[in-house]
Amino acid sequence: MKVAIVGAGLIGHTIAHLLRETGDYEVTAFDRDPSALDKLAAQGIPTKRVDSADPAALRNAIQGFDALVNALPYYLAVSVAAAAKGAGVHYFDLTEDVRATHAIRSLAEDAGHVFMPQCGLAPGFIGLAAHELANRFSEIREVKMRVGALPEFPTNALKYNLTWSVDGLINEYCQPCEAIRDSRTQWVQPLEGLEHFSLDGTEYEAFNTSGGLGTLCETLAGRVESLDYKSVRYPGHRALMHFLLEDLRLAGDRDTLKAVLRRSVPSTAQDVVLVFITVTGMRDGQLVQDVFTRKIFAKTVCGVPMSAIQITTAGAMCAVLDLFREKRLPQSGFVRQEQVSLRDFLGNRFGQLYEGATLGAMATV
Incomplete structure (x- = not known):
């Protein structure tokens, strides 16, 4: 090919x-x-x-x-x-x-x-995995999709390092986010919907970001009561990004924000990707929940460190x-x-x- x-x-x-x-x-x-x-x-x-x-x-x-x-x-x-x-x-x-x-x-x-x-x-793997879990239920109440691309060893105040496209990162922090609430597709604001959870003894926060759902809102429309996607970060990250984007008004000046992030936040190849999906609904007359998690770490693939x-x-x-x-x-x-x-x-x-x-x-x- x-x-x-x-x-x-x-x-x-x-x-x-x-x-x-x-x-x-x-x-x-x-x-x-x-x-x-x-x-x-x-x-x-x-x-x-x-x-x-x-x-x-x-x-x-x-x-x-x-x-x-x-x-x-x-x-x-x-x-x-x-x-x-x-x-x-x-x-x-x-x-x-x-x-x-x-x-x-x-x-x-x-x-x-x-x-x-x-x-x-995200979008991509997270959507196909969530869809697979959702199809195991006769009635879907709630689908939660959480993904984080995080430094394995956070050291700065943001508790974050640049691991992928700065343009893509800023875009998902600034654009409206699709979600389903009360069985209706809605737009919700980025950086809102803050929640905290722990996994394997590590504390995380998650909040709305744009684009991670892909086309899943349309695919599951009429079948699910609640569906949302949030990015996972270490606690405190969201508050500092809100300060940059809203208080300093850099959401309207992406070039300056991009320059600040590139100048001040180092990149790292020592990262971890966290995938965390929960689906709740009815199966065989019982209310049950299925959970899908993955942690993927940096490693050598085909002889190349990645x-x-x-x-x-x-x-x-x-x-x-x-x-x-x-x-x-x-x-x-x-x-x-x-x-x-x-x-x-x-x-x-x-x-x-x-x-x-x-x-x-x-x-x-």
């Missing part, structure tokens, strides 16, 4: 490496940053410089590929999807942006190939692409994450990263 990976940053680099290692994918990376491409070229991965913000140039560059994986920031998602449509190429991305997903869905309406956004951790957010985000994208290649997913139109079977995902060679497998020797399927 011939795959164009657009965006040679941390996650795009990881996706390219994982796919190349299988021997089942012919991968080429596209970016406008020559230094990012040089890192991939040094590993023997073909690269091509292209302005990803120029849909016409990108459309011409990806002609002849089977699929495009978009690993660029959320604000480029729609233009890259339009380029994929123009080139007749299957489209996959990692966007958490609700408006971008709606626009991509419109692009897919008359397309003869697949458009599958939100293929990462952070937990690299493993979970790139691993989810590769698993979904692999299942599509194996024709276990629809081959045209708009595809939701919850159309992926949790059993198929966790049984996939890439999905096994969520079960603690190392993928040390990635056998060809």
